[in-house]
Amino acid sequence: MLVQQVKVSDITDESSAQTYLDQAIMTTFCRVLDTSRLSPAVVMRLLATALGATYREVAAAHQDGQCPCGWCPLPAIDIETLRSSLEDAAAPKRADDLGAMVVAGRA
């Protein structure tokens, strides 16, 4: 199956941003896995650690209104949302979940 690559200039909304990040993370994961010879589980844990560190740094930059965008980090809620998103995305998909099905053709 040919997958349409999304370039950073193609990001216009949450869906295209998700597709871009999915591709960037998978590419980075595969590069680290191939280069390091670490196990997939270790590389996954390193990715999760990097995401947590990214949150901490971005949240710190938004304390006390330092950024004009107006986001006010709420670490307890934000971290629970991140944990929930990770669980939802990582859990095996049910066979009857239409959102997880690959389109095999078109009508």
Ligand SMILES: [Zn+2]
């Ligand atoms: Zn901001």
